[in-house]
Amino acid sequence: GFLRAGDRLRVTAQLIDVLTGDILWSDRIDADASDVLNLQDEIAQKILEGLRMELSENEQEKLGRRMTDNHEAWEEYLRGRDHFGRFIFRTLSAEDCDAAIQNFKRAVELDPHFALAYSGLGACYANRVFKGLGETEDYTLAESAFSKAFSYDPNVVEARVLMVMIYMARGEKKKARAEIDLLTKQFPNEPPLFFVKGVVHRLDGEYEESLKAFERLSRLDPAARAVSAYNRARIFVYKREYDKAIAELEIGERAEPNHPMLKLFRASTYYYRGDAEDAIRLMEEVLAAHPRMDGVRPLYALFLAGAGRQEDARAQLTEDALKLAKADHDTAYWAASAYAVLGEKDLAFKWLNKAIKLGNENKPHFELDRNLDSLRDDPRFAEAMARIGD
Template sequence: TEDIITDLSKISGLHVIARNTAFTYRGKSVTMTQVAQDLGVRFVLEGSVRKAGERVRITGQLIDGNDGSLVWADRYDRDLTDIFAIQDDITHTIVSQLEVRLLPEEKAAIGQAPTENIEAYTYYLRGRHYLHLRTRAFLTLARRMFARAVELDPQYARAYAGMATCDSLLASWHQMEISVDDILATTGRALAIDPDLAEAHAARGLALSFANRRDEAAAAFARALSLDPNGYEANYYFARFSFANGDLEAAARHFIRSIEIDPNDYRSPLHLQNLLPSLGRPEEGERYARLGLERAEKALMEHPEGSGPAQLGAAALARLGERDRAKEWLARAMAIDPDDIHAQYNAACVYALLGDIERAIDILESYLAHASGERKRWFIHDSDLDPIRDHPRYQKLLEFTR
């Protein structure tokens, strides 16, 4: 499904809903006309995949969202090794049925399989799943999956991009000793294989942003977004980059786009409740806080070993005036990851919002002494910390950012 969506999104004559948005309907009892209306699309592609041993059965049908009529349907019973040929067949059939005219470069792009190795593809998909969970343990596991995919297919560009993204997050967010040059070399391998791979340009932008090479990072993110405006990583990490560099309008746009792309993303709405008041949009920020808390609660239920939802949720609850719940969520986050540097930073934000200014500053003095350049710039623009900015000790904190 992901590859069919990716291929169709490369066609300029089509507007394709992103994978994570489309997947919110999986397993739900809804009509295709309702789905089309909700998503603002004319046609809906649905289907199923069943695997038995080395055989696979794929069914697909294209439905007119206006009246629910069937435009096209087919069933494929093939060997598992034919999976990419089936995807290519479905993509071209949809283009033909919708009478979309392909540009030469679009025709070449949708005919290119990401890998010919089914086992490598399976490891890549596992890596994508673990990557989105973003704890140190899951990022380490995701990197192993991508590395295994590369071992099986050394020409698998997307797997190299996945490795680079994991390395950037492990180095910046989890203080692992991984050099930026090594990460950029990995993105270079991906781009040498596929110069137009949006995932690789986004991974490069992420590495460059952590290295404080801001002009190069901005160019890499811009290239990724021009190639794939629906890419979650490009939108989310460019939003973070924009926020850290004081471009709050751009940050808001791309956080909102990230929410649209990934219905499980709790981070973007919780970041929006932070930055929108600085743009004079506090009511909108409160709405996003409620959405973020709803998604964060779901994330905590599905993965109680991760502290991220509780960290960001605690600050949102403090902003909303729910002091007791904020303290409960913070206590949960610190119980899970007491030594995590970002848990400590978010704890300082919560204490600042709750009025415990001295405690917040104590934590920030230790945090800023070891924080990356991007995190120091984030501190400057973080409105959660507005309550401490008039304190006499605040000037000393600013010295860490210079």
Template sequence: MAEELLNALAKIDDLKVAARTSAFSFKGKNPNVSEIGRVLNVNSVLEGSVRKSGNRLRIMVQLVNAADGYHLWSERYDREMRDIFDVQDEITLSVVDALKLKLFGKKKAAVLKRGTDNTEAYQLYLKGRFHWNKRTKESLKSAVEYFNQAIAVSPGYALAYAGLADCYVLFTNYGVAPPGESYPKARAAAQKALEIDATLGEALNTLATVKQDYDWDFEGAKRDYQKAISLNPNYPTTHQWYGEFLAQMGCKDESVAELRNALELDPLSLIISKVLGGTLLFARRYDEAIAQTKKVLEMDENFAPAHSDLGWCFTKQGIYDEAIAEFQKGVTLTNGSPSQLEGLAYAFVQTGKRSEAQKILEQLKQRQRSEYVDSGFFAIIHAGLGEKDKAFTSLEKSYQEHSAGMVFLKADPRFDDLRDDPRFQELLRRVGFTP
């Protein structure tokens, strides 16, 4: 229920709503309302509880002024489980009224639009989102199962198709499936969601990512990202993915600004905080990137992607022992993620441990026989070893695979060893960049 209320309120143009990752971080805790307001940078806090007995629900809700703890509105609902969606509509409109906001006509209809009236499908969708937010290889597979179950129960459920698209668009990044398998599935699911609901910004955001990562249609991706933001300006993932796109296009200042927009909407999001650090890394603002990435690890020291970014920051600054330590932590936490091993191998080379780097290279080659490993990882290691011909052979394979790694070529500092080679400039042109 909390997620559905959040999604409904986020559709109101004049209302800034903290995203689920940040808002839900307080679930099960008992913090001071003023502290919640300070951390999330919001003026009001909506809190409540749900008790279930058989098919009966008792829902307690209150809207509190974060500055002084004053209750702006409160209500108790005793209803049947089948009435859950009606209760959500009532709560949404009561919050709008308490905040003295005005909703008329199409705007009111958009806020109250339901993805489904089927409670079983809705619960399956929420389980899918829960697993999607974990961002692991296995959790993404689980999320796909839940979204497919939701669709089976409610075939016209656009949000479930959008969730399915969000899973498939991440499959390649997490080594679940190669680009030629995952991105067409992501496109089909996103397009199906938009056929059902053309105003669904979440699905358009994913379609933009397919155009960016797989089609290399950068102008089309930019248009879709911007339209997705206009459809749902409070959805932080669109700001995050658009910020990443801008970084890959070499728009350094704009990308950092967009990531800060995303972080303002979801200040406790690990992935957005990490991506902001990565964007600063792309901008070669290494000290700022290190400071930002350390903030992520203060929130969760076991968040492996942050260790990788920190490792690359240290590598680019010539602090190789610390770089190796960060990559090794990432390798341990991910059970040998190729992206962590790539960085570790590169750092080993810089300290003269070429044989250790060669071992990692062989290990990744063995794994590529049984799982998807982007050939671009090999290119980075070969570049570090000074084996440029082998690096470009690997990049050509990555190009033929239509790897999402190709979109990093223009701005990513990992490719700096190859940047002055005419073959690199030609590859940029083939992908669609202006060298």
């Protein structure tokens, strides 16, 4: 809570365990209302003292470092984080992401040395690709922003973590996995790290490790509960445990009932358990609300092809969708699956090989996915599986 009297501000803060409801720490802090940056530092320090937390050297250094002395830049940064958080955790609205980009751009205009703002800007561009909203050029913009962040602070964790996905998109899979291992040792409590760890384990077919990473994500950042849920649901679909997938999605829906990715992966769960029409209905709702999500159109094409609606399926494999598939491991695999069901083997192998090159090495799923059944007798399938791990 906040109380303001003239130029003084009283903050009453509590830290609560989201799982038990227990109050872990509480305190009352009086401060100068005009010095928000010092107030934030003081709150963070008191929380640590109250919890008697032991921090790593990297975490202590991070806590003690102020990223900007420009109050206006800091306010723009916080507004950007608010819009970005809504985009990731609640709405997946392109408008929220666009607003965050503008906030971060204004922040770096006000303070050209503001590493965290450059990182936030890069995160927006990168997540436009991850969420099926962007273009391949967004990765270039993301990498440029991350490079600026590193020039002022080489250890901005968010930027380093998301660069892993850019390495994957460039086919630098060994570099990506090595960076994940290094980051895990250096920053063991950073939520974005566990998101990317979960994704990389999923792409490697390491399902139990992926489930653990996404569970860790939701414990470190309760706002990410919906994100954790739909990613865990995907793993259970790979394992053909559809009831568990639905249970995970219901957990996410209790946290964020309108998150479009929950609906999208509920549709995917329905499709894989044999309910193509229900899957199509849900995907129609997702795309009606988010027409810019071109990256998920190949998945919709797969559902349509599976229901025998071949021309409707081909209509979803648009130039924009396939352009994004050149950069995204999942979109490429969905395109491969759709073309395989449509009986277009050459295109199916083109996109399957692209997915593998982009780091999608989910061999346990590839070997069981019925959508690829038409490819298995072709020697190119064995050749593609043999390239996994290269």
